[in-house]
Amino acid sequence: MAQTDYYEVLGVNRQDSEEEIRRAFRKKAMEYHPDRNKEPDAEEKFKEINEAYQVLSDSSKRAQYDRFGRAGVNGGGFDRPFDGFDVFGGFGDIFDSFFGEAGGRRSRAPQRGSDLQQRVTLEFEDAAFGIEREIDVSRVEICHQCSGAGNEPGTPINTCETCGGNGQVRRTQRSVFGQFAQVATCPACQGKGSTIENPCGGCRGAGMERRNRKTVVNIPAGIQDGMQVRLTGEGNVGANGGPPGNLYIQVEVRPHRVFERDDYDLLYVLPLNLAEAALGVEKLVPTLEGEDTSLKIPGGTQHGSEFRIRGKGIKHVQNGRKGDLRVYADVQVPKKLSSSQRKLLEELARSFDPSFGQHEAERDQESASVEDPAHQRLDAEGDPWDEDETGDSSVKEKGIFDRIKDVLS
Ligand SMILES: [Zn+2]
């Protein structure tokens, strides 16, 4: 056999991972498999590839090889020399990947169970405050009758006669280059190495069964729509004693009647009438906890203005810190007016600066010396509705707005 470097044989680097080496081996082995490759040196190459893989896929052999070269791995020190079984064990793997059959050794190796997913729909408050939820899960578990062995309890499990218990059979194939052994999963026991005379009535010999379980899920406070909760080990049980997969609870959150959510802030739209927005008002705002909180709306509040009530939002799902309640002013212009409302608004309209509506810069220039034109004009003209009240201009102005407010609300 040629004394080429094992790494070179597989076309990998010395620092490549086991996985990279395995992938390189599969590719090379398929390329040089004598059944597929009719080049005269294919068989020799194929053996070399297998030999290289035997060493490099075993971490201790690989370490020896790295330190001492071939002398380190061929000069004894191993339990046993390369034998056909080992060499072709890798080969069996290739066929598994080709034909998708559960192959010899692998079918007996413990496999991790698959993950499960389940959707849960929560009310807005439940997501904000957290809740315990009982859910129904259909999952694969170890058969409770046979405890996974697959036999009817009390009946024997025999060593497979076809494969002698190792789960694989060797087939010898003749080709022009000589004989080739191929390892395949034992057809009699499907690789289990044993046969059952009386299969378990609960699982028909599979050792696993599907069961419906009630599982309690702790939904943490602050969870958001689209997040998922992982329940480790609550998925399907693994084959051949492998660990179970996880159960993932996908959370869907129903919208709230009055609140919206922006991460951990609550959003609330507060309707204000013209007078309230202009004069200012103290309003009660609902909170998610249920108790109203009061909010001072200053005079001159514009439509869309934001007011932040700290700490009245939603608890952060991780750090527990609470977001804010953000209140947006929705200044509503009345669509219908009673005759008294109309009169009041007409009066108000007359009191406004006639330059209103001009470009702001122009207006600023004109009224540069006047602090509040509306105020001043009202002062000068007087207020017919307020004749019998004091002469204080601010009271007069308020009188109009207050009466508008009274009729509007
Ligand atoms: Zn069973």
Ligand SMILES: [Zn+2]
């Ligand atoms: Zn068998």
